[in-house]
Amino acid sequence: MTPDFDKGNGLLSIILQDRRTGQVLMNGFMNEEAYEKTVEEKVVWFYSRSKGRLWKKGETSGHIQAVKGMALDCDNDALLIQVEPHGPTCHLGTQSCFGDDHFSVQSLEKIVERKIAHPEEGSYTKYLTDEGLDKILKKCGEEMTEIVIAAKNDDKKEIIDETSDLMYHLLVMLQHQGVSLKEVEDNLKERHGENLTYKVREDIDEW
16 A cells, blocks of 8 residues: 555554554654655654654664554554654653553563663562572462462453562563564464554655
């Protein structure tokens, strides 16, 4: 599909979304030139309506938005761009222009990744990684057993609590083994995603 710039008087509405967390980061506009530069350079360019010129997101701060996927809406006049943000997206210093109250499993993965990369004394994540893989796997097994017991007891709150504990320990294990949640998601998509009605184009070179 080809973007329709005519509907917006030469402009296309753009939504940036964090590829890893799914968080909506900002809304902006592109003219055709900004779109072509974005496709060519694989970093996001916008058209400033107030200044009447092109600008690269992060050109001053260095917080560029690396393009990882694109999807046009059904009318071809709005574009979703999945990105890897290199720093806060908003000029106010927040990750998103819509506030930072978003949380997801991907957000937790980022937290675990940061705690492993920058360990702090007293951190439980540091304790697990210092103890090594056997300790991490032991905790995964213990939490799975707790889920089974909670389910057998038909205790919904306990199921939620123990599943939360298991997901955290699984993320620690994945990070320890060098496996990203994105790789797991891609595998699940390959197995079960044939009926998805929404697809993000990742072959940027062909846009």
